[in-house]
Amino acid sequence: MNKNFQEMFAKAKQEKRGSLIGFATGMDPNYKTSKKILIEMSKHCGAVEVGIPFNTSTSDSSTIMDANMRAIKAGANTEKIFKLIKEVKSKIKNNVPFLIMTYMNPVYRYSIKKFAKKCKTSNVDGLIIVDSNNNSPEDKELSKELKKINVAYVKLVAPTNNEAFIKETLKKCSSWIYVVSYAGLTGSKQVNLGNVKKISKLIRKNSKIPIGVGFGIRTKSDVSKVIKIADATIVGSGIVDIVGKNAKNHNLTKKIGSYLKNLKKGLNK
Amino acid sequence: MNKNFQEMFAKAKQEKRGSLIGFATGMDPNYKTSKKILIEMSKHCGAVEVGIPFNTSTSDSSTIMDANMRAIKAGANTEKIFKLIKEVKSKIKNNVPFLIMTYMNPVYRYSIKKFAKKCKTSNVDGLIIVDSNNNSPEDKELSKELKKINVAYVKLVAPTNNEAFIKETLKKCSSWIYVVSYAGLTGSKQVNLGNVKKISKLIRKNSKIPIGVGFGIRTKSDVSKVIKIADATIVGSGIVDIVGKNAKNHNLTKKIGSYLKNLKKGLNK
Amino acid sequence: MKIPPFKEINPPKNGYWINPKTKETYGGQYISPLLIPNLQKVEKCFEKAIKDKKFMRELEEKLLTFIGVNTPLLRSKELEEIAGGQKKVGKIYLKRTDLHHDSSHKPVNSFSSCYMAKHIFKAKKIICETGASMHSRSVAAACAMLEMDCEVHIGAVDAEKVSLNKDISELYGAKIVVVHESTKSLLPAMASALRSWQSNPDAMYVVGSVAGPSPYPRMVRTWASVIGRIAKQQFKQITGKVPSTLFCVCGGGSNLMSMAYPLLKDKTEIFAVESAGEGIPTGRHGATILGGSKMGILLGFKSKVVMKSAQIAESLTEASGLDFAAVGPEVAYLHDIRRIKFRSTTDMEAKKTFLMCCEKLGIVPAIEACYVINAALKEIKKRKNPRENHLIHLCGSGESNVNRMIKFKRENE
Amino acid sequence: MKIPPFKEINPPKNGYWINPKTKETYGGQYISPLLIPNLQKVEKCFEKAIKDKKFMRELEEKLLTFIGVNTPLLRSKELEEIAGGQKKVGKIYLKRTDLHHDSSHKPVNSFSSCYMAKHIFKAKKIICETGASMHSRSVAAACAMLEMDCEVHIGAVDAEKVSLNKDISELYGAKIVVVHESTKSLLPAMASALRSWQSNPDAMYVVGSVAGPSPYPRMVRTWASVIGRIAKQQFKQITGKVPSTLFCVCGGGSNLMSMAYPLLKDKTEIFAVESAGEGIPTGRHGATILGGSKMGILLGFKSKVVMKSAQIAESLTEASGLDFAAVGPEVAYLHDIRRIKFRSTTDMEAKKTFLMCCEKLGIVPAIEACYVINAALKEIKKRKNPRENHLIHLCGSGESNVNRMIKFKRENE
Numbered sequence A, B: 001m002n003k004n005f006q007e008m009f010a011k012a013k014q015e016k017r018g019s020l021i022g023f024a025t026g027m028d029p030n031y032k033t034s035k036k037i038l039i040e041m042s043k044h045c046g047a048v049e050v051g052i053p054f055n056t057s058t059s060d061s062s063t064i065m066d067a068n069m070r071a072i073k074a075g076a077n078t079e080k081i082f083k084l085i086k087e088v089k090s091k092i093k094n095n096v097p098f099l100i101m102t103y104m105n106p107v108y109r110y111s112i113k114k115f116a117k118k119c120k121t122s123n124v125d126g127l128i129i130v131d132s133n134n135n136s137p138e139d140k141e142l143s144k145e146l147k148k149i150n151v152a153y154v155k156l157v158a159p160t161n162n163e164a165f166i167k168e169t170l171k172k173c174s175s176w177i178y179v180v181s182y183a184g185l186t187g188s189k190q191v192n193l194g195n196v197k198k199i200s201k202l203i204r205k206n207s208k209i210p211i212g213v214g215f216g217i218r219t220k221s222d223v224s225k226v227i228k229i230a231d232a233t234i235v236g237s238g239i240v241d242i243v244g245k246n247a248k249n250h251n252l253t254k255k256i257g258s259y260l261k262n263l264k265k266g267l268n269k
Numbered sequence C, D: 001m002k003i004p005p006f007k008e009i010n011p012p013k014n015g016y017w018i019n020p021k022t023k024e025t026y027g028g029q030y031i032s033p034l035l036i037p038n039l040q041k042v043e044k045c046f047e048k049a050i051k052d053k054k055f056m057r058e059l060e061e062k063l064l065t066f067i068g069v070n071t072p073l074l075r076s077k078e079l080e081e082i083a084g085g086q087k088k089v090g091k092i093y094l095k096r097t098d099l100h101h102d103s104s105h106k107p108v109n110s111f112s113s114c115y116m117a118k119h120i121f122k123a124k125k126i127i128c129e130t131g132a133s134m135h136s137r138s139v140a141a142a143c144a145m146l147e148m149d150c151e152v153h154i155g156a157v158d159a160e161k162v163s164l165n166k167d168i169s170e171l172y173g174a175k176i177v178v179v180h181e182s183t184k185s186l187l188p189a190m191a192s193a194l195r196s197w198q199s200n201p202d203a204m205y206v207v208g209s210v211a212g213p214s215p216y217p218r219m220v221r222t223w224a225s226v227i228g229r230i231a232k233q234q235f236k237q238i239t240g241k242v243p244s245t246l247f248c249v250c251g252g253g254s255n256l257m258s259m260a261y262p263l264l265k266d267k268t269e270i271f272a273v274e275s276a277g278e279g280i281p282t283g284r285h286g287a288t289i290l291g292g293s294k295m296g297i298l299l300g301f302k303s304k305v306v307m308k309s310a311q312i313a314e315s316l317t318e319a320s321g322l323d324f325a326a327v328g329p330e331v332a333y334l335h336d337i338r339r340i341k342f343r344s345t346t347d348m349e350a351k352k353t354f355l356m357c358c359e360k361l362g363i364v365p366a367i368e369a370c371y372v373i374n375a376a377l378k379e380i381k382k383r384k385n386p387r388e389n390h391l392i393h394l395c396g397s398g399e400s401n402v403n404r405m406i407k408f409k410r411e412n413e
């Protein structure tokens, strides 16, 4: 397990609370502001998830799609997002783990080996690839590479998946597992607690890996409900919405800060 | 042969000139004006041809089509045109022969027998049916009926017809024969003298019937050229044009009068 | 695939069909003497063509591969359902001439006539009129392929209504003459085409329905009957029998005759469907037979015509292809001797049928075909005979009607 | 008519085609885990379907009578003439899938997929994307007939360009989702459709080309290959041989695979034609293979993709149906093992070819088909082999392009 994540979950356990993982698209709305946003997020979140935008994403709601397009317009590419994370991590004082969230194409085009190495040298702690199929040659190579260097490979499971699939996924998954709370797109619906319970049970039956729940978590009350079941919760569209609406507002980071502060109140077990 | 036509051709011969036959659509632009027009025409023409308008005519140029539509709009029908001719003939002092020019449908719908009788009682001297085929049962009946009552059945021959057709036509034709001067619509092109000579020769070879030439005759010079070959010439679009352009002008009849007076100067052999 | 050979069932005499009871004559050649030689030439060429084996073989090859005349018969369980279920009303088949090149039954006659014009008449130019522009579209296509000039006469109202087909005719290279006279629809367009022929006697005129002066009605139904000959063969292969009923829409009657002709001597009950427009009693309709037509003479032929005194009456219907105040002479004859029965459908019924066909059958029919589908369903429902096999002529595809119909759909939802 | 049976020539292994030399893999299933069960279900249903004799018999019956899949091969002496004359270049045949119901090759796959969705997958709703709206139109038709809901994703640019086809999809009852993202064309529309499927896992997704996650590329080419199986049989009947060359346009590759698949083991030289847009060197084009694509992963599959760093590049072409920055995985594989050669045609050449086809052939081709006709003529001219028999896939009819093309004609005359 990646050390920073290990510490994050241990500390949370100690404090009898769950962890908040915040997501933002890297370089949205631009490099400089994104840097400020990520630093602000690192102050409030247990971990920070940074998206490498992909213009042909198949799982993002229009909120995230818009963020992707803003970032691409601002010149975002894989290299620059690595640089951004590295710079942010050197600026922050804590050990908040950083993840990259993206699709397989940017990784594949960068070269899987090089990408894994670059994670290490950029102080990236984990990787989420939304469209990585357990059985693809790329997934196999990637999980092997990440394991070598102790970068967490966080995999997704969804309400439509059966136990066989979950078992297979668990084999590759490291540090924690990402549970999608409903059948749909990021931020497009309300969190479905029934789903979450059902999948969590199947996971618990097969593993002790911490569970993070994402999709549809926007309010303190969402966080609070989810944290009763899971170890962490991922908030994405809620943050990206603020960025989208306040891209030129100098209070942007403050707004994100207070949004996250409020969410944190829901973290207690 | 119809007596009035006989006289017309005889007198013209005596005077070493051809005959001018004027055409106007009956009731164009309305009953009253049409009556004045026809009376005026009877003063200058050797014979007057009155059209019973048909809205689906297949041989008229747009000039005559427009006249047809104006007349129909003014309430023209077969009955009224007969009445119009009868009234005009009772008003004029000379024996100028009047012809009806129309398509088979108005005749057929009126009933062929009734139509022929009505010609007689309305003082109509002749009939031209543009689309009457020599071999149709209607044509046979009609020519029989007209012969009985000495109303001229004036038939058309065209530049595309061969001698056999002309012979067949001559059998039914009475008083005079109508030579179409070119392949086309009334008033749509210039008179074609070559055609006229060619057909006239074929007719002369087979008959002594007077020849009238129509289609494309508008000026004194047209008249003059045609009259060198034929016995009569028919002027239609030239007159109808004046009606169309001056329908509301109180000088209309005067204009027609002076137009015809000028044409007449071309009648000398 | 071989096209079943043509057999003349119902030959006209000297250009006329004659009712044996009343002695009424239908057809003929009522036209300026100027065109008589042309008509004689067309007739001679036609007689020569149908006897010329090489010509016929090449023509049929083109009909099969260019027009795609071997279209399927579609069993429509959906329509059976709407009519009350197969167990109550029997089976319903659709003849899919909507799948022809240029999307209607028209190209079979248009192409054959143009092919004859090129190879036997030796014309360099074709003149035609059009209503729904289905005919002009297919004449223009034939002229393009055969390297002939093409002149199309279309009423101004129709030019608007079916602009897609008109534009396609233009893409094929046709010269479009828009006719602004009288009703600005099919009838004055045909008069205009005939007038143009008088000015261009070297051209050949190609009529789009079983109308016009002799020999057109006979020639058109002979060419078009390829459709019915194939359909009859297909129907027998599928059901073992000829159809119990045949339903076709009737403007001039070309799609009707294309299907009905080879079945005239069979037991099939034949229904022709006219456009009742806003309803026959309103007087605003396109129904010739059911709308109180009388015998009349126009556009070169004698037949049933809707008239207002001696003038041809306005025909009023949503369907440009049905906007014709007369029927072909052989159709009138077959009606008068009671071989063909007539039914009608209003514009509103047809428009609803259009939407129904889209939504339930997955077919965009030509609006003309919606009149027949509607009337067929009414008749089939009424007959309630589970042993019957019905045949409906789906005589065209409705791309050209989409603009108007999508507006209708949006306004009515 | 019986459709020649399917024989699997080129089966993928675990969803991948593998280049034996380079070991490169093509295909796969790169998609959110949420959809994995759906894809497994689609695959199972597909395996079941092709083994289910009754299902296949009924499906083929519908393909024959509803889609009209038995379209003719047209010998085009006109094209031979343009290429230099039969005596110099051999014979040219056109496969007329423009005569299908809904006017393109697309309905064969669309209908088959929907039929499977209805009877085996038991879906109540279909989701699809579309470019030229040929796919959506035929999916919507199938859904209408099969009483299923239909949701169509279309790029905003395409919705404008091919509004006729879009309107027809709507008349069939489809719900149209206009996609305003990224290039507003086929690619984001497909992404949008896949996203919608994630939200509606009970629906079935029906892709319009040989693309998407496994099993779609294989399933689509299997359904579509009905076209090529019939064409191969027809070609042999007419010429006694398989074609010397086959020319198909290539957007995603469905019309290419529909024809090429049954000929892969034959001696036929196969050419795929891409849109060179304003010219490949300008970077403004739709040519995936010839435009310098690299292996990439998008929309659930791995194949050749045109990219700008890791982002999918804009594809730019007049033809909505070719506006796709990738080719299907089996197509990329067949290119890489050198079984299929690639050629290209610019938008300007294609537009001129459109007018030429209208004026010389009497055919209104889909603009997509004009790219292949143009490239085929160039290649055939160059080969100068009078003993060859060429086959060109005329994969669609261009009613939907008439609006834009008549403007082009008028501007250029």
Ligand SMILES: Cc1ncc(COP(=O)(O)O)c(C=O)c1O
Binding pocket: C104, C105, C106, C131, C132, C133, C134, C135, C208, C209, C210, C249, C250, C251, C252, C253, C254, C255, C256, C320, C321, C322, C366, C368, C369, C395, C396, C397
């Ligand atoms: C599709 C279609 N059906 C029917 C008709 C009616 O004509 P007819 O009765 O001569 O077949 C037309 C005429 O344009 C048409 O386009």
Ligand SMILES: Cc1ncc(COP(=O)(O)O)c(C=O)c1O
Binding pocket: D104, D105, D106, D131, D132, D133, D134, D135, D208, D209, D210, D249, D250, D251, D252, D253, D254, D255, D256, D320, D321, D322, D366, D368, D369, D395, D396, D397
């Ligand atoms: C007529 C036509 N041809 C070709 C294509 C290209 O697609 P594909 O290469 O998948 O056949 C399309 C796509 O819409 C099309 O509509």
